[in-house]
Amino acid sequence: MKTTSSDSITGLPALQKARTGIKGLDEITLGGFPQGRPTLICGSAGCGKTLFSIEFLVHGALQFGEPGVFVAFEEKSEELTINVASLGFDLNQMQKDKLIKLDHVHIERSEIEETGEYDLDGLFIRLGHAIDSIGAKRVVLDTIESLFSGLNNEAIIRAELRRLFEWLKDRNVTTIITGERGEGLLTRQGLEEYVSDCVILLDHRVANKISTRLLRIVKYRGSVHGTNEYPFLIDEDGISVLPVTSLTLSHDASSKRISSGIPALNKMLGGEGFFEGSSILVSGTAGTGKTSIAGSFANETCLNGDRCIYFAFEESPKQIVRNMRSIGIDLQSHIDNNLLKFHASRPTLNGLEMHLLSINKMITQFKPKTVIVDPITNLITVGSVSEVKSVLIRLIDFLQAEGTTVLFTALSLNDNISEQTDESVSSLVDAWLLVRDIEMNGERNRGLYVMKSRGMKHSNQVREFVISDNGLDLVDVFLGPEGVLTGSAREAQQLLEQTGVVLRDHAVSRKDREIERKKMVLEAKIESLKEEFASLQEELNKTFIEEELKKEVFEKNRHELSQIRDGKKRD
Amino acid sequence: MSDNTDITPFNEDEEVIHYELRLFITGASFNSRRAVVNVKEICETYLKDRYSLEIIDVYQQKTLAEKEQIIALPLLIKSLPLPARRLIGDMSDTEKVLKGLGISIGT
Structure with a gap:
């Protein structure tokens, strides 16, 4: 753990590095500062040089077993101890434990008279x-340039500094030298001339009254390193440099789905909702219910027993909780169960990079399943569009690498979809929901579209977005001859349709009865015809029998006659 | 290593000012040797019998370096009379040494 080699693949002797233990710095420097060599940290006043060096020593002593000597040219040991106590570093105890040695070098020019050659x-x-007394491996010379103001003979100081750095190298201690930033030079006295192994520049930039701390590795001999300006944060946990870059697009893609919290919306998204680990943008004009969608999503996450962080840039947590309660969503219980975490701050609190850092930090600590940023539009007040975009790209990359689903809301000022920029993130996100005002017949209604949803079937239809006491719902809009109908127009149309149904029902039943009647009439007719047929048949039968009888009688008569004729003769 | 520590009695009309001097050197380096010679000469010339001079090799007493706030060497500390003064260098610039010690050279 003491050192890590930057390049062990080749098998060649690589530069040994001393880990700083500062969050993120070891990643950018690929292992830390050059072991046994001096490193220059320069920057203007108040940019965190001393804090960087003290963290280097404290972490070295506590984590990597490398005690350190701190030579303070500016602050007294007691002052220094008090200053870093706020970070939880007990320098007094560490001095007692022989882990750290503080030495305050005091030079008072007015007390000194130079009387010739000295060293x-x-x-x-x-x-x-000091090094020998605790077996130090690390040394910090905090603003050694004070020598120049304390002593007159610059030539001697320069020669001696050169000798000092060589001497420190010979002793194989990893050294940090801090220096004030000079005009046109990295340091006021050109210390970079002597310290040529590793130079780190700290900057504290204020743009639009908002400050951002930045770190850049100006040079690092014998090692590859990140060359960007990296923002860093100083808070109660000390320094954290978070190399938030968007170098790779290699994160995993999950095909698991996560519910949006609105069943009808899920239905529009292929029936299941968003992909896990995807990024979702909800944009719309003011008052279209973006926060309600966000709140409902947060609620759904927490109901499933997962964690969610809600970054609110516009409303206070209490306000959001109250407002969501009005639509039947209880966020307070999730907060109490430690599933939901609110982080509310005005965008102007920090610079953009700082926001990104604090968001990253919170996400790394809380490990939520979903993250809500509401709204991203407000970030524009602290940066330009391109800066906001760059920050959001890195945020999305970071979240996707973590597999966290993120929902942004964005306020769009104009209602024209084609001109919609949304800080140009619409092309970055995986799913984009657009909530729009539809104004008609003197009322405003909300319409929701799924503008895009990568990798899944989704409805292309506009739905009416209804916010009621029972939460959010989507209703099919009515597409009539006059176009899309929403709100009360839709309801009127629905009523109209119901009336039509009744009327039609009525018409149908009348026709049925008529048919019935006709049938009865016809059946009666059939019956009478049958009767007629029967009587006709009877008539016909009667004549037929008469004929038969007549014929029989005639036959009989004829027979009798013939008999009579024969009998008379025989008698 | 203490030289000439006798205290001059009150035998002059002016009150006698006693000089307490300490010279810090580093072994037998060039600057150190010159400083020792120069200081001794100046003391003998201007402060005869009213000074005490202690010559200290910092290499032998390293803890002193921190205690006495030593950075540049050779260093001559005048602790008495007040105000205390620190003189650095090989003391070759006699005029400056005298000024630093608060000795007027008019006489």
């Missing part, structure tokens, strides 16, 4: 003694 052997002896 800085005193400093060498002090330093040597």
Whole structure:
């Protein structure tokens, strides 16, 4: 753990590095500062040089077993101890434990008279003694340039400094030298001339009254390193440099789905909702219910027992909780169960990079499943569009790498979809919901579209977005001859349709009865015809029988006649 | 290593000012040797019998370096009379040394 080699693949002796233990810095420097060599940290006043060096020593002593010597040219040991106590570093105790040695070098110009040739052997002896007394591996010389203001003979100081740095290299201690930023130079006295192994520049930039702390590795001999300006944060946990870059697009893509919290919306998104780990943008004009969608999504996450962080840039948590309660969503219980975390701040609190850092930090700590940023539009007040975009790209990349689903809301000022920029993030996100005002017949209604949803079937229809006491719902809009109908117009149309149904029902039943009647009439007719047929048949039968009878009688008569004729003769 | 520590009695009309001097050196380096010679010469010339001079090798007493706030060497500390003064260098610039010690050279 003491050192890590930057390049062990080749098998060649690589530069040994001393880890700083500062969050993120070891990543950018690929392992830390050059072991046994001096590193220059320069920057203007108040940019965190001393804090950087003290963290380097404290972490070295506590984590990597490398005790350190701090030579303070500006602050007294007691002052320094008090200053870093706020970060939880107990320098007094560490001094007692022989982990750290503080030495305050005091030079008072007015007390000193220079009377000829001299050297800085005193400093060498002090330093040597301090190093030996605790077996130090790390040394910090905090603003050694104070020597220049304390002593007159610059030539001697320069020669002695050169000797000092060589001497420190020989002693194989990893050294940090801090220096004030000079005009046109990295340091006021050109220390970078002597310290040529590793130079780190700290900057504290104020743009639009908002400050951002930045770190850049100006040079690092014998090692690859990140070359960007990295924002860093100083808070109660000390320094954190978070190399938030968007170098790779290699994160995993989950095909698991996550519910949006609105069943009808899920239905529009292929029936299941968003992809896990995707990014969702909800944009719309003011008062279209973006926050309600966000709140409902947060609620759904927490109901499933997962964690959610809600970054609110516009409303206070209490306000959001109250407002969501009015539509039947209880966020307070999730807060109490430690599932939901609100982080509310005005965008102007920090610079953009700082916001990104604090968001990253919170996400790394809380490990939520979903993150809500409401709204991203407000960030524009602290940066330009391109800056906001760059920050959001990195945020999305970071979240996707973590597999966290993120929902942004964005306020669009104009209602024209084609001109919609949304800080140009619409092309970055995986799903884009657009909530629009539809104004008609003297009322405003909300319409919701799924503008895009990568990798899933989704409805292309506009739905009416209804916010009621029972939460959010989507209703099919009525597409009539006059176009899309919403709100009361839709309801009127629905009523109209119901009336039509009744009328039609009525018409149908009348026709049925008529048919029935006709049927009865016809059946009666059939019956009478049958009767007629029967009587006709009877008539016909009667004549037929008469004929038969007549024929029989005739036959009989004829027979009798013939008999009579024959009998008369025989008798 | 203490030289000439005798205290001059009150035998002059002016009150006698006693000089307490300490010279810090580093071994037998060039600057150190010159400083020792120069200081001794100046003391003998201007402060005869009213000074005490202690010559200290910082290499031998390293803890002193921190205690006495030593950076540049050779260093001559005048702790008495007040105000205390610190003189650095090989003391070759006699005029400056005298000025630093608060000795007027008019006489």
